[in-house]
Amino acid sequence: MAEFTKCSNEKVNKWLEEQIAMCQPESVVWIDGSESQLEALRAEAVSTGELIKLNEEKLPGCYYHRTAENDVARVEDRTFICTPTEEEAGPINNWMEPSQMYDKLKALYTGAMKGRTMYIIPYSMGPVGSPFSKIGIELTDSIYVVLNMNIMTRIGQEVMDVLGTDGDFVKCLHAKKDVNPEERYIVHFPQDNAIMSVNSAYGGNVLLGKKCFALRIASYLGKQEGWMAEHMLILGLENPQGEVKYIAAAFPSACGKTNLAMLIPPEYLQEKGYKVWTVGDDIAWLRINPEDGKLYAINPEAGFFGVAPGTSEKTNFNALESTKKNTIFTNVALNNDDLTVWWEGLDKNPPKNCTNWLGEKVDGTTYEGNLAHPNSRFTAPAINCPCISSEFENPQGVPISAIVFGGRRAKTAPLVYQARDWEHGVFVGATMASETTAAAAGAVGVVRRDPMAMKPFVGYNMADYFGHWLEMGKKLGDNAPAIFHVNWFRKDDEGNFMWPGFGDNMRVLLWILDRVSGKADAHDSAIGLLPTASDIDTTGLGISAEELDALLSVDKEVWKEDVENIKEYFAQFGDRLPADIKKQLEILDKNLND
Ligand SMILES: Nc1nc2c(ncn2[C@@H]2O[C@H](COP(=O)(O)OP(=O)(O)OP(=O)(O)O)[C@@H](O)[C@H]2O)c(=O)[nH]1
Numbered sequence: 001m002a003e004f005t006k007c008s009n010e011k012v013n014k015w016l017e018e019q020i021a022m023c024q025p026e027s028v029v030w031i032d033g034s035e036s037q038l039e040a041l042r043a044e045a046v047s048t049g050e051l052i053k054l055n056e057e058k059l060p061g062c063y064y065h066r067t068a069e070n071d072v073a074r075v076e077d078r079t080f081i082c083t084p085t086e087e088e089a090g091p092i093n094n095w096m097e098p099s100q101m102y103d104k105l106k107a108l109y110t111g112a113m114k115g116r117t118m119y120i121i122p123y124s125m126g127p128v129g130s131p132f133s134k135i136g137i138e139l140t141d142s143i144y145v146v147l148n149m150n151i152m153t154r155i156g157q158e159v160m161d162v163l164g165t166d167g168d169f170v171k172c173l174h175a176k177k178d179v180n181p182e183e184r185y186i187v188h189f190p191q192d193n194a195i196m197s198v199n200s201a202y203g204g205n206v207l208l209g210k211k212c213f214a215l216r217i218a219s220y221l222g223k224q225e226g227w228m229a230e231h232m233l234i235l236g237l238e239n240p241q242g243e244v245k246y247i248a249a250a251f252p253s254a255c256g257k258t259n260l261a262m263l264i265p266p267e268y269l270q271e272k273g274y275k276v277w278t279v280g281d282d283i284a285w286l287r288i289n290p291e292d293g294k295l296y297a298i299n300p301e302a303g304f305f306g307v308a309p310g311t312s313e314k315t316n317f318n319a320l321e322s323t324k325k326n327t328i329f330t331n332v333a334l335n336n337d338d339l340t341v342w343w344e345g346l347d348k349n350p351p352k353n354c355t356n357w358l359g360e361k362v363d364g365t366t367y368e369g370n371l372a373h374p375n376s377r378f379t380a381p382a383i384n385c386p387c388i389s390s391e392f393e394n395p396q397g398v399p400i401s402a403i404v405f406g407g408r409r410a411k412t413a414p415l416v417y418q419a420r421d422w423e424h425g426v427f428v429g430a431t432m433a434s435e436t437t438a439a440a441a442g443a444v445g446v447v448r449r450d451p452m453a454m455k456p457f458v459g460y461n462m463a464d465y466f467g468h469w470l471e472m473g474k475k476l477g478d479n480a481p482a483i484f485h486v487n488w489f490r491k492d493d494e495g496n497f498m499w500p501g502f503g504d505n506m507r508v509l510l511w512i513l514d515r516v517s518g519k520a521d522a523h524d525s526a527i528g529l530l531p532t533a534s535d536i537d538t539t540g541l542g543i544s545a546e547e548l549d550a551l552l553s554v555d556k557e558v559w560k561e562d563v564e565n566i567k568e569y570f571a572q573f574g575d576r577l578p579a580d581i582k583k584q585l586e587i588l589d590k591n592l593n594d
């Protein structure tokens, strides 16, 4: 068995011994987080071709990587929640009895790291040492994973110092193996605080601090411990008086979280003094502060794992700026002449001498297909972001004034509406639906129900998760943030987006905050509280009153169809579905038929 240096925590040592015995790596290396160690790993990855060093003048500290053609997105049908009983995982998660799954995985991991190095990455989700942070240790045989985890989380010896001799940690094991999709598994054992990933090298499947820990395991812990782990961006909106209010928003993958989190207000609002500050772009951990009883959020991550295509100076200047140094690009196109990167939507100049995401040398100016994969990504340090919030490292988090749900709905959902109260808001979240995107393997553009944007990420029974939301509302009482629903993706009959989106979404955020502070009116409708069209500021937008009315319209017939779909969806939860959710469905049903 490969030698390894023991640490002062016996639980860690015991676990390491078992994993090393099973995976049989040739050598074992602790990641201490030092720049010299990371630099040596970058050089090694470049020497083997795992990474390509990009143009040092144009993209200092940046690297390029491609994953296998069959390994470019999360794989939901290979993702398992292995609770002791199937009931606990619930009807929308894949489940297998834990000991059976451990046996299956053991066969796959045995000898999986032969001839390779196992890296031990201690990492903290949340600022190191914050009372809200949690520690994981990921074992991996991929330098790419080490370097990405270094950007996405806080890693190294300082984390081991906080863990101490007796601290608990989430056990994360990743073996890249041979990326065989038939034997790919992303498995969570919530009761054991353990995650096992094998036969993939794609980010969402292998950066185990992110969706696996910070959402699936953390949502389970949150239910036990009375807090929430959510698929939410966090932004601060500063008004001309310099006051900042914070909004948390849950949208499914590739539905605009990173974009909204880094929004640049339209010019006329900038001139008035409005600003947006980014706290997080993907995940929020929310807790009730015992001192003031309000809901506070931290971003447990340290970087952005963002969708590259569609990111441009125009659509998301701040995200693009964030990728200008110390960033890893995955599955985008490479410009072979000057070693820079390109993706669809960056600009109108695809590189002529280009390597596409499949690794083929092509003429990018005439190539027919996508040069970058639609789910190609950048991994960028959050501190690169020009609008990173001064509260980004605040261990207490930021107070949340409004929660926003949203998805891609060509019809059905209006631009924005408000829930009547917390219970109704939980129902609005629970009945979210969205068209599928390239972020997960499978068909794109199919409407599916995605409660709170957590369908792929909830670590226990979804019905109990609704119950937990309701419970949190009871605890928050009058301090509960207002809840809204938005839809930037409504389409006209020709299939064009009706709302300009991006920076102009600020106009909707302003209505939301005006509602929170009691400055704006709303009128009740079958589905909730709708803005009066004149309350959405359309200055300089070039959108007519009729167009805005259409964006805010609620077609009862379309909604009635949706209700039938909701009923079917809820039926799978049987008696576990909370009574308050059933009651809200009856109210909606009645409102639509009145
Ligand atoms: N039409 C329209 N498209 C948008 C808007 N905001 C984002 N998009 C597009 O939606 C896609 C995904 O946006 P992101 O902000 O990366 O989505 P995300 O929710 O962060 O995705 P994940 O990182 O997968 O969780 C990109 O192609 C964007 O250009 C908008 O307001 N309107």
Ligand SMILES: O=C([O-])CC(=O)C(=O)O
Residues within 6 Å of the ligand: 073, 074, 203, 204, 205, 210, 211, 252, 253, 254, 282, 305, 439, 440
């Ligand atoms: O986890 C990933 O692969 C990327 C991501 O943010 C998502 O899919 O929501």
Ligand SMILES: [Mn+2]
Residues within 6 Å of the ligand: 254, 257, 258, 281, 282, 305, 306, 307
């Ligand atoms: Mn994102």
